[in-house]
Amino acid sequence: MNRSARYIATFLLALFMQPLKGAAQANSESDLLRHIVASFVQADSDAYAAVFPSADSIIAITLRRAPDSTEQYAQARALAGNTIALADQDSLIRKNAFVLFRYIFYRGSALGVHWSDVLMNRYELEALHKTRDAALEAVAPERFxxxxxxxxxxxxxIFTLALSDIRKMEGKWYGGEANFIFEAKTKDEFNQKLKAEKKRILKGLADSALLANNVPPDSTDDEDEVSMKRKQVAERKYYIGWLDDDIPVDLYIRYLKGDCPGGICSYDAMIKFGEDNFIRYEVVKTKDGKWTFTEEETGGVLEVDLKGNIFSGVFSATTDRIDYDAYLKEKNMSKRKLEYLDEIMDEDLNH
Incomplete structure (x- = not known):
């Protein structure tokens, strides 16, 4: 993607706090949620993308509803009818929806979900607080x-799927960004598992999806002892490459030993872009070789396939809300380089 197209897409996405995608609408919240569930049952990422409004739809709603004194109204008016910008935006949004869909689909599969035999048991929505954004409140006054x-x-x-950015606009329902899935019968149980998951990953322990089919450590085991067992490094890998053939990327991964089948139970990883510092990323790897690296604070996600010694896929950046093609190739490390990377990793883990 060239820089001018990227700028236009970023400008359009700035209309709202979260990206709004696709080309469909629902008459009720239950219709919307059933459509989302059906997309996972049918393994259809395009159907999932369709629950989000298209770029021209959101511009039309903005022009009808937003105060004409707001920046969002001015941006919508400037972009209305720009078919090239709108087509670029819809293409980017479909890619982003695919990344979200694929992560949840494969994570659910790793937890034992038989997607083709899933039914929606029930749902709960929580209304979001009002904001000071006059345009947002006028266009989407009800958000969940x-x-x-x-x-x-x-x-x-029973498995619980968490969704964000559900919006009711002009009587129709849109959105629903798939965030996480756990085996959980209640919202409280889900949130407890989500909190424990974040703590486990920060300690370098395996993602629960990787442990789903294994017997967990005995509850009487000392937590530090269990952590040390799982923190033994079996292998180290270093990759370098590019985003969109433009932004240099470095990726460092440590494979950690444990008691699960195969011996490798979890991973440490950190990534840096250009001249920036390394940042720690959470790692999920599925049995079919799909890797997901997520940065907790910004939510940036690297979704890649590993074939031989090459990672290829998509990086979804939250700072500019754009997807970048990612290509990284394994590179040999000197002993000094390895020690340097381990020092950075261990310092980050101890904070």
Missing amino acids: VGYVFLEDMQTRK
Whole structure:
């Protein structure tokens, strides 16, 4: 993607606090959520992307609803009818929806979800607080996060899927960014597992999806002892490459030993872009070789496939809300380089 197209897309996305995507609408919250569940049941990322409004739709709503004194109204008016910018935006949004969809689909599969045999058991929505953004409140006065409780009809287990950025606009329902999934029967149980998951990953322990089919350590084990067992480094990998053939990227991964089948139970990883410092990323790896690296504070996500010694895929940046093509190749490290990277990693883990 060239810089001018990237600028236009960024400008359009700035209309709202979160990206709004696709080309569909629902008459009720239950219709919207059933459509989202059906997209996962059918393994159809395009159907999932369709729950988000298209760029021209959101501009039209903004021009009808937003105060004409707001920056968002002025931006919408300037971009209305710009078919090239709107087409670029819709293309980017479909890619972003695919990244979200794929992460949840593969994570759910790793937890044991039989997606083709899932039914929506029930759902809960939580209204978001009002903001000082006059345009946002005029265009989407009702906004929600949601918890969708899915019943796996093969196992009768209940899984909770968390969604954000659900919006009611002009009587229609849109959105629903898929964030996380756990085996959980209630919202409180889900939030407890999410909190524990973040703590576990920060300690370098395995993602729960990787441990889903294994017997967990005995509850009487000393936590520090369990952590030390899982923190033994089995292998180190260093990759360098580019985003959009423009931005240099360095990726360092440590494979950590543990008690799970195969011996590698979790990973440490950190990434740096250009001349920036290394930042720690959380890692999820599925059995079919899909890797997801997530930065907790910014939410930036690197979704890649590993073939041989090459990672390729997409990096979704939250700072400019744009997807970048990612390509990284493994590089040998000197002993000095390895020690330097370990020092940075260990310093970050101890904070």
